[in-house]
Amino acid sequence: xxxxxxxxxxxxxxDEEMARDENVIMLGEDIVGGNGAPGGPEAIGGIWGTSGxxxxxxxxxxxxxxxxxxSAIIGAAAGAALTGKRAIAEIMFADFIGVCMDQIWNQVxxxxxxxxxxxxxxxxxxxxxxxxxxxxxxxxxxxxxxxTAMPGLKVVMPSTPADTxxxxxxxxxxxxxxxFLEHKFLYAVSGEVPDGEYLxxxxxxxxxxxxxxxxxxxxGMMVARAEQAARELAQDGIGCDLIDLRxxxxxxxxxxxxxxxxxxRLLIVDEAPPRCSFATDLSALVAQKAFASLKAPIEMVxxxxxxxxxxxxxxxxxxxxxEKIMAGAVKLMSWRRG
Amino acid sequence: MQLSREALIRAYRQMKTxxxxxxxxxxxxxxxxxxxxTHLYAGQEACAVGVCEHLGPTDYIISTHxxxxxxxxxxxxxxxxxxxxxxxxxxxxxxxxxxxxxxxMGVGMLGANGIVGAGAPIAVGAGISAKSNGTVSIAFSGDGxxxxxxxxxxMNMAVVLKLPVIFVFENNHYSEHTGxxxxxGAESMTARSAAFGxxxxxxxxxxxxxxxxxxxxxxxxxxxxxxxxxxxxxxxxFYGHFEGDPQRYRGEGELDRIREERDCLKTFRTKVTEAKLxxxxxxxxxxAEVTALIERAVAESKAAPKPTAQDVLEDVYISx
Numbered sequence: 165x166x167x168x169x170x171x172x173x174x175x176x177x178x179d180e181e182m183a184r185d186e187n188v189i190m191l192g193e194d195i196v197g198g199n200g201a202p203g204g205p206e207a208i209g210g211i212w213g214t215s216g217x218x219x220x221x222x223x224x225x226x227x228x229x230x231x232x233x234x235s236a237i238i239g240a241a242a243g244a245a246l247t248g249k250r251a252i253a254e255i256m257f258a259d260f261i262g263v264c265m266d267q268i269w270n271q272v273x274x275x276x277x278x279x280x281x282x283x284x285x286x287x288x289x290x291x292x293x294x295x296x297x298x299x300x301x302x303x304x305x306x307x308x309x310x311x312t313a314m315p316g317l318k319v320v321m322p323s324t325p326a327d328t329x330x331x332x333x334x335x336x337x338x339x340x341x342x343x344f345l346e347h348k349f350l351y352a353v354s355g356e357v358p359d360g361e362y363l364x365x366x367x368x369x370x371x372x373x374x375x376x377x378x379x380x381x382x383x384g385m386m387v388a389r390a391e392q393a394a395r396e397l398a399q400d401g402i403g404c405d406l407i408d409l410r411x412x413x414x415x416x417x418x419x420x421x422x423x424x425x426x427x428x429r430l431l432i433v434d435e436a437p438p439r440c441s442f443a444t445d446l447s448a449l450v451a452q453k454a455f456a457s458l459k460a461p462i463e464m465v466x467x468x469x470x471x472x473x474x475x476x477x478x479x480x481x482x483x484x485x486x487e488k489i490m491a492g493a494v495k496l497m498s499w500r501r502g
Numbered sequence: 503m504q505l506s507r508e509a510l511i512r513a514y515r516q517m518k519t520x521x522x523x524x525x526x527x528x529x530x531x532x533x534x535x536x537x538x539x540t541h542l543y544a545g546q547e548a549c550a551v552g553v554c555e556h557l558g559p560t561d562y563i564i565s566t567h568x569x570x571x572x573x574x575x576x577x578x579x580x581x582x583x584x585x586x587x588x589x590x591x592x593x594x595x596x597x598x599x600x601x602x603x604x605x606x607m608g609v610g611m612l613g614a615n616g617i618v619g620a621g622a623p624i625a626v627g628a629g630i631s632a633k634s635n636g637t638v639s640i641a642f643s644g645d646g647x648x649x650x651x652x653x654x655x656x657m658n659m660a661v662v663l664k665l666p667v668i669f670v671f672e673n674n675h676y677s678e679h680t681g682x683x684x685x686x687g688a689e690s691m692t693a694r695s696a697a698f699g700x701x702x703x704x705x706x707x708x709x710x711x712x713x714x715x716x717x718x719x720x721x722x723x724x725x726x727x728x729x730x731x732x733x734x735x736x737x738x739x740f741y742g743h744f745e746g747d748p749q750r751y752r753g754e755g756e757l758d759r760i761r762e763e764r765d766c767l768k769t770f771r772t773k774v775t776e777a778k779l780x781x782x783x784x785x786x787x788x789x790a791e792v793t794a795l796i797e798r799a800v801a802e803s804k805a806a807p808k809p810t811a812q813d814v815l816e817d818v819y820i821s822x
Contacts (some may be wrong), residue, residue, distance in 0.1 A: 236655035239623020246612050247631035270617050278603040280595035281817030315818050414822050433535045
């Protein structure tokens with residue numbers, strides 16, 4: 165075990181997989197940086213510091229610095245993957261998905277199905293997402309609800325350094341396309357990471373805290389906020405079963421339903437706006453499959469139905485906080501019929 | 503480039519197969535036999551075949567919504583293609599894709615594509631593989647896709663990464679129902695391609711020999727590590743944008759004229775017989791052979807099993 169920041173875990177995991185399999189390539193804007201500039205290549209190593217040193221080690225045919233051309237980045241990753249490579253594409257901010265949505269939605273996600281199962285497209289699309297940096301409406305969004313809704317894609321949202329390693333290794337070796345969502349605010353989070361080969365299969369949630377009163381479901385940055393809330397709630401005698409879903413597609417339905425059947429109360433925490441969202445999807449799942457277990461209406465703590473605002477005060481008000489999560493749990497505990 | 507008798511027969515057979523495949527589909531669609539949207543390639547055969555006769559299974563192509571010709575030229579099984587268009591479980595894509603999504607990775611055919619302009623970026627990725635294999639990647643597009651931003655991004659990226667990608671623009675002068683003179687803002691598509699910093703040439707898309715010769719030189723150029731290239735092929739679309747298109751945008755007598763004066767199959771036949779490279783008898787024999795093949799493809803497709811509701815969820819994921 166070694167203690168590492170998530171950004172270093174990402175770089176080291178890609179490094180390990182590129183060393184293991186010569187067909188693994190990566191491409192994106194400024195993943196090398198400095199090409200064609202006086203400072204020279206490797207001036208950047210990815211604006212999030214997730215690819216430093218890889219260009220020098222593996223060369224420009226495998227660590228491919230691209231122009232600002234998101235559609236061509238995803239298309240190139242797709243074409244390379246259809247022809248024998250394993251491509252890791254970086255979209256600098258998840259918000260830019262709008263620019264390359266066709267290549268993700270109509271191409272990468274559908275190839276295997278519409279070609280009758282006779283192709284594979286092992287692409288990992290890494291997308292830094294989420295709020296916390298006051299980066300304003302076009303650089304702060306959570307977009308997992310869109311990609312989770314698309315058949316053919318797998319969607320990963322790690323929240324810890326160890327999970328980042330296990331899930332990214334799995335993603336790179338997976339023969340289906342994977343959207344790998346990295347929360348920008350978690351890049352500097354440190355934690356123990358297993359040495360050597362470490363894979364976490366998709367569709368298996370992680371139990372963060374155990375309790376019998378309220379089930380809390382969260383992903384990404386929301387996990388730490390929910391964990392803080394759960395710790396404080398425990399002091400007030402409310403036991404929280406906090407589940408980090410880790411992948412939104414596939415979804416660990418069993419872990420969710422088992423927990424709700426035990427607690428009878430469900431609190432969903434989601435960084436995205438509330439309409440037609442991952443939170444409403446989870447809510448529908450539990451309402452359909454565990455209705456008889458519910459002791460109170462399902463509670464959701466989500467962002468509001470607004471763009472992510474810029475000013476510190478506004479963004480803080482926008483994001484689900486430990487306080488809002490605690491209030492949600494208290495509301496669930498105090499609910500009485502009629 | 504001097505072609506052997508065998509190569510000439512093969513090229514003619516490929517073009518004739520495309521022509522009869524499309525003409526038969528036109529009839530079958532009119533009878534209501536086929537579901538969905540179909541875009542026929544007839545008229546442009548010399549483009550697909552002139553390019554693909556240079557290619558092997560590890561050279562890659564990506565196609566468009568008007569993709570049957572590219573599929574046949576690249577070696578997709580004609581009977582399995584027909585079954586796919588008939589929506590059979592035994593079709594090349596198990597009835598999941600239909601006319602607009604025929605693909606066969608085994609022959610380097612990365613798919614027809616229903617989104618205009620989506621192919622060029624994917625061809626850039628195949629160009630990454632082609633560069634490491636010593637092969638070439640071809641993006642077939644039309645004068646419609648040449649105006650898409652994705653095409654511009656792909657052309658620039660191929661230049662930046664110096665990839666062996668050839669952007670083949672089949673200029674049939676119509677993007678759907680709108681004329682090239684209106685929709686292509688540049689005075690010349692070829693000049694615009696050159697402005698991206700790549701070698702850009704033009705050839706006569708109704709003359710197989712001109713296409714074959716010109717693209718052959720470009721393939722050598724790209725494989726030698728010179729980066730990408732582009733070619734504009736001046737050609738004609740004998741049918742509408744889609745089957746059922748009333749084609750009110752056509753000029754008076756236009757279809758009769760292009761079929762009479764600008765038919766690549768007629769051009770081929772005239773050239774090879776006048777030069778005494780092949781005789782009419784040999785070409786007629788190919789016609790008979792292809793007619794029988796298409797007849798068999800349709801008969802087998804009509805009898806082929808349909809998919810069932812249980813098949814809907816198959817192949818969404820390899821493992822989930």
